[in-house]
Amino acid sequence: xxxxxxxxxxxxxxxxxxxxxxxxxxxxxxxxxxxxxxxxxxxxxxxxxxxxxxxxxxxxxxxxxxxxxxxxxxxxxxxxxxxxxxxxxxxxxxxxxxxxxxxxxxxxxxxxxxxxxxxxxxxxxxxxxxxxxxxxxxxxxxxxxxxxxxxxxxxxxxxxxxxxxxxxxxxxxx
Numbered sequence: 001x002x003x004x005x006x007x008x009x010x011x012x013x014x015x016x017x018x019x020x021x022x023x024x025x026x027x028x029x030x031x032x033x034x035x036x037x038x039x040x041x042x043x044x045x046x047x048x049x050x051x052x053x054x055x056x057x058x059x060x061x062x063x064x065x066x067x068x069x070x071x072x073x074x075x076x077x078x079x080x081x082x083x084x085x086x087x088x089x090x091x092x093x094x095x096x097x098x099x100x101x102x103x104x105x106x107x108x109x110x111x112x113x114x115x116x117x118x119x120x121x122x123x124x125x126x127x128x129x130x131x132x133x134x135x136x137x138x139x140x141x142x143x144x145x146x147x148x149x150x151x152x153x154x155x156x157x158x159x160x161x162x163x164x165x166x167x168x169x170x171x172x173x174x
Contacts, residue, residue, distance in 0.1 A: 016058030016099040023057040023098060024173040032137045033171050039144045040169040048158075049090040049111065049151030050167045052083050053140060056174040058099040070095070070102035077172075078106040086110075086166050090155045092147050094127070094140070103127050105147075114154040123147070 028036070040051050054077055063073060074095035078084060083091035089110030096103050105120040123146050130139025157163050 012100070013064050016064055017061070019057035019099050021057055021173050024055045027098065027136050028055060028140075028171065028173070033173075035137065036140055036144070036171050037169050039141055040171075041165075043144050043148035043151070044165060044169065045163060046148060046157060047151035048088050048155040048163065049092060049147075050083065050086045050165075051144065051147055051151070051169075052081050052091065052093045052167060052172065053144075054081065054093060054172040054174065055096045055098065059097070070097040070100050070104050073097060074104035074106050081172060082167065084108050087164075088155060090151065091167065092151070094123075094143055094147070096127075096131075101128070101131070103131075111151065111154065115150055119150070 036053060040053065043051055054074075056073070056077075059068060059073060063076075068076070074093060074097075077095060078091075078093045081093065083093045083106070085091075086108065089108045091108045092111055093106045094103070095106065103124040105124055107115060107120065123143055126146075127139045127143045130136065130142065
């Protein structure tokens with residue numbers, strides 16, 4: 001990846017460097033984070049998939065210098081958060097990049113084999129509309145419900161068997 005001339009991208013760089021995790025916490029206060037974590041737990045009890053939510057205020061300096069976009073950063077975090085590392089290859093990451101007002105959904109191969117990209121884009125569009133309306137928590141809860149329905153359809157939990165929790169359920173704020 002090439003390094004972009006910073007002067008040409010100065011407004012974007014400043015927007016990213018200005019925002020920090022405190023901005024993400026203002027968007028989703030502790031009570032909202034607790035409710036979202038509970039929703040992820042309830043979702044995962046109904047299927048074999050794993051769901052991670054990540055809200056990043058702004059890209060770190062190195063990512064800005066590389067010219068990463070929201071999709072590339074989501075793929076990096078999909079790896080770093082080990083969403084790919086599930087027994088059935090059925091992890092899903094919902095990633096919000098506040099500085100660019102972008103939402104990305106990354107699904108592991110066990111899910112993406114069954115769910116077309118248009119479905120994930122529609123989910124991101126609905127979540128984006130909720131965010132623009134000042135409704136981040138309801139938008140994320142609706143996104144969790146939609147992902148849960150898809151995972152339950154394609155990776156249902158076996159009846160009567162305990163379901164392992166392979167990844168943390170807490171929302172990641174960066």
